[in-house]
Amino acid sequence: MEINTESHSCGAILHILNSKGRPMPKAFPGLRDIQRGLTLLNFNPGPIDGQFGARTEAALLALLQARGPALEQRESAPRGAASIVQAGKYTVREAIIHCSDTRPLWMDNAALEAKVADIRRWHMQERGWRDIGYHWLIDRDGKLAPGRAETEIGAHVIDRNQGTLGICLLGGHGAAATDPFERNFTRAQDIALRALLADIKRRTPIARVSGHNEWAPKACPGFSVPLWLIGA
Known part of the structure; x- marks a missing residue:
């Protein structure tokens, strides 16, 4: 059908x-x-x-x-691939959720590409990284933008970048680790994040979806990923 x-x-x-x-x-x-x-x-x-x-x-x-064009233009493993492999040897088995330290109306009238460019500049010029640390970014209206290629090791969690994908939700300034998702993020972001995770799971054997705050003493991503996954 x-x-x-x-x-x-x-x-x-x-x-x-x-x-x-x-x-x-x-x-x-x-x-x-x-x-x-x-x-x-x-x-x-x-x-x-x-x-x-x-x-x-x-x-x-x-x-x-x-x-749509957002997924067609990415540099990533193709749909139907058995797995996403980073640096030729690390199979992606985990997706880690993050949030940007930006307010909900940050660059409100700018295109998502401009926002990604600003975060990339911050990561490269101020942190000295070779590219943006995240693999995917999700704007307030649910639009997706690719960051670092999925087949490259990211820079989003200390000691947990190999074999993981970093996904960043825009607009998490001031969020607490125990906040409910909807306190800081939109319904469109919720839908887009679930859809993106479903797409990734079809292309690589994801064993775990976690939040940055599970691997570091941080509020990021501003909610409990395990509770969000079960709809609590």
Whole structure:
């Protein structure tokens, strides 16, 4: 079964995902068919129940992003690859979540590419690194931008960079390690992060998703990743 992203139903969902501050419908005509199609394409939407829950939302966004320019332009292992290998010898088995020390409205009118460029400049010029430390960055509106290539060792957790991917959520200034996700980050970021993790898991054997604060005495990423993963 093929899903046409230009169809009425998928177009309606894409409109919903791009609508800021509007309530999302829990069900609408054609949703079961979309869930079946997502399942056949290996984008797991959860139960085929006609309900537009978090898993269906994340699966659909993963599909849309997989067809979009952000994922097509990355330097990474291709979809369907058995694993992502860094420096020719470290298989990626963990994704580590971070947040930037920036306020929610930081560079509010700037494109995500400009924000990434500023963080890259900070990492390279002020920290002396050879590139930005993170592999992926997620803006407040859920847009994704690639950072360092997935096949390169990152610079995001001391003594835990080999075989891990660093994912940074923008807007975590002032967050505490025990804050709930929604206190500092947006619904769009929640959806995009879950979708990105699902995409990565299809390309490498991820055994663990963790937060920076599990490996260092820091607040970053500003929430408990284990609790977020189970929806608590």
